[in-house]
Amino acid sequence: MPRKPEILKVTKVAESRLFHVEALDLRFSNGAERRFERLALRGRGAVMVVALDEEMNVQLIREYAAGLHDYVLTLPKGLIDPGEDSLQAANRELQEEVGFGAREMVMLKNLSSAPNYMGHSIDVILARDLYPSKLEGDEPEPLERVPWPLSRLEELILRDDFSEGRAIAALYLARHWLENENC
Amino acid sequence: MPRKPEILKVTKVAESRLFHVEALDLRFSNGAERRFERLALRGRGAVMVVALDEEMNVQLIREYAAGLHDYVLTLPKGLIDPGEDSLQAANRELQEEVGFGAREMVMLKNLSSAPNYMGHSIDVILARDLYPSKLEGDEPEPLERVPWPLSRLEELILRDDFSEGRAIAALYLARHWLENENC
Numbered sequence: 389m390p391r392k393p394e395i396l397k398v399t400k401v402a403e404s405r406l407f408h409v410e411a412l413d414l415r416f417s418n419g420a421e422r423r424f425e426r427l428a429l430r431g432r433g434a435v436m437v438v439a440l441d442e443e444m445n446v447q448l449i450r451e452y453a454a455g456l457h458d459y460v461l462t463l464p465k466g467l468i469d470p471g472e473d474s475l476q477a478a479n480r481e482l483q484e485e486v487g488f489g490a491r492e493m494v495m496l497k498n499l500s501s502a503p504n505y506m507g508h509s510i511d512v513i514l515a516r517d518l519y520p521s522k523l524e525g526d527e528p529e530p531l532e533r534v535p536w537p538l539s540r541l542e543e544l545i546l547r548d549d550f551s552e553g554r555a556i557a558a559l560y561l562a563r564h565w566l567e568n569e570n571c
Numbered sequence: 572m573p574r575k576p577e578i579l580k581v582t583k584v585a586e587s588r589l590f591h592v593e594a595l596d597l598r599f600s601n602g603a604e605r606r607f608e609r610l611a612l613r614g615r616g617a618v619m620v621v622a623l624d625e626e627m628n629v630q631l632i633r634e635y636a637a638g639l640h641d642y643v644l645t646l647p648k649g650l651i652d653p654g655e656d657s658l659q660a661a662n663r664e665l666q667e668e669v670g671f672g673a674r675e676m677v678m679l680k681n682l683s684s685a686p687n688y689m690g691h692s693i694d695v696i697l698a699r700d701l702y703p704s705k706l707e708g709d710e711p712e713p714l715e716r717v718p719w720p721l722s723r724l725e726e727l728i729l730r731d732d733f734s735e736g737r738a739i740a741a742l743y744l745a746r747h748w749l750e751n752e753n754c
Contacts, residue, residue, distance in 0.1 A: 389642050390712060393635060402587040404594070406608040406688065409587045412637055420711040424637040425589040452576060453686035454595055454607035459572050460686055497728065499736035502684050502691070503636035503643055505589065509734065528603040529573060542747060545680065551692065553682035554736030560743040564725060 391417040401425065429507035435478040436465040436499075436554060438562040439490060439515040445535035446559065447486045447518075448550075451527070461534060461550040463558060465510065466525075478513035484525030486533050490515035496561045499554050512558040514565060538563060574600040584608065612690035618661040619648040619682075619737060621745040622673060622698040628718035629742065630669045630701075631733075634710070644717060644733040646741060648693065649708075661696035667708030669716050673698035679744045682737050695741040697748060721746060 393414040402409040408428040415421050439447040446463075453460045464485040468477040475493045483489050494514040501508045536544055541559055544550050576597040585592040591611040598604050622630040629646075636643045647668040651660040658676045666672050679695040719727055724742055727733050 389633060389715070390635075392641065393711075395640070402585040402590060402592065404585040404592045404608055407585060407590065407592045407610070409585065409590045409592075411587070412640075414637070414711075416635070416711045418712050422711045425587055426637045427590070450572060451687075452573075452599070453683075454597070454609045455686045455689040455691070456683065457578070457595075457690075458575065460683075462686070498734060499739070500636075500639065500643075500734045501736060503638045503645070503735055504634075506638040507640075508638070508685070510736070528576075528597075528599045528605045529601050532572070545744065545747075551681060551683045552686055553684060553693070553740040556682070557736040557739035557743070560740070561728065564728075 393417065396421070400428075425505065427506045427508065432468040432470070432472075433474070434465060434467050434508070434510040435474050435481060435513055436463050436510045436558055437478045437482050437513050437515050438463060438496070438558050439482055439486060439488060439518060440538065440562075441518055441535065444538050446538050446562070447482075447488065448534040448536050449485050450532040450534055452529075459549070460552065461544075461547065462552050463555045474511040474513060478511070478515060480523060481525075482515060483521045483523040485527070485531050487520060487522045488518040489521035491517035491519065494565070496558070496565055499557055501554065510554055512554075512561060514562050576600065579604070583611075608688065610689045610691065615651040615653070615655075616657070617648060617650050617691070617693040618657050618664060618696055619646050619693045619741050620661045620665050620696050620698050621646060621679070621741050622665050622669060622671060622701060623721065623745075624701055624718065627721050629721050629745070630665075630671065631717040631719050632668050633715040633717055635712075642732070643735065644727075644730065645735050646738045657694040657696060661694070661698060663706060665698055666704045666706040668710070668714050670703060670705045671701040672704035674700035674702065677748070679741070679748055682740055684737065693737055695737075695744060697745050721749075
């Protein structure tokens with residue numbers, strides 16, 4: 389593996405409420421110099437929750453996604469708040485977005501989104517032993533809960549309204565973890 | 572499913588060479604009004620390639636990812652150039668980044684990245700019947716090619732340097748497609 393490029397300079401090049409863009413002037417180990425732009429990382433990370441009920445339905449939500457200007461099916465997810473760890477954030481998001489708490493939570497994997505130009509990543513958490521519990525979130529409208537049998541995962545990935553790469557990865561990772569749980 | 576929110580106004584709020592941030596003022600069907608920020612979509616989309624050789628090794632690359640400031644294992648990928656369709660872009664990226672062309676290509680799925688704040692998506696292409704062919708890309712340094720047996724996918728996803736959600740989804744999608752090819 390080559391030596392990491394040397395960061396010659398970091399420059400803030402654009403900023404909005406949500407996004408902070410920085411330019412990295414880099415010198416690669418072969419001497420090549422390039423300027424890369426990336427979204428600067430703020431905050432404490434994010435979580436995505438694969439919550440399974442006793443019938444092995446995964447709790448999907450249907451929500452408005454501004455990036456696509458459309459409603460999509462996805463997994464409950466959100467940012468980690470100050471003072472929370474990943475499991476606490478996952479349990480809070482699950483209560484806000486789905487209306488369940490979980491007594492059992494397992495960290496499956498930290499997924500990156502688009503590592504060439506974003507440092508953002510999301511912890512995928514498996515949640516089981518659910519119980520009804522509703523917390524108020526900051527959603528502009530109530531989210532529709534869509535329980536989906538994990539055994540019908542292949543049918544789900546054929547749907548155009550279920551397209552988020554991280555959510556597809558999360559469901560396959562959960563299924564693989566469950567298959568190996570009792571090995 | 573609720574009616575899509577009405578877009579009251581779109582405002583450009585930040586811009587750099589690579590990123591264009593816009594604010595959407597939205598009115599939801601229940602009357603709630605919110606301002607969302609998203610990365611505006613430019614260009615013609617992107618492709619990610621699952622290229623399998625005759626021994627059923629998937630062609631991974633090791634490349635520097637500026638978002639993480641580290642080397643990662645991932646799939647060959649890149650933007651669709653003017654005049655190209657997805658399959659043509661996939662075949663070009665494969666030749667630039669791995670040194671193979673493909674005689675057989677199949678579109679598996681269009682994956683979104685972070686649909687709440689980005690419209691970006693990537694076409695996942697399965698490539699087979701490979702032959703040696705090298706095109707010059709714009710990489711600052713040669714990429715390391717890492718052939719990995721598809722049968723050892725579970726070992727790959729345990730690695731911290733293989734974390735890209737879309738790439739994990741792409742490999743599971745490819746394996747599922749191959750399992751069902753002769754059904």
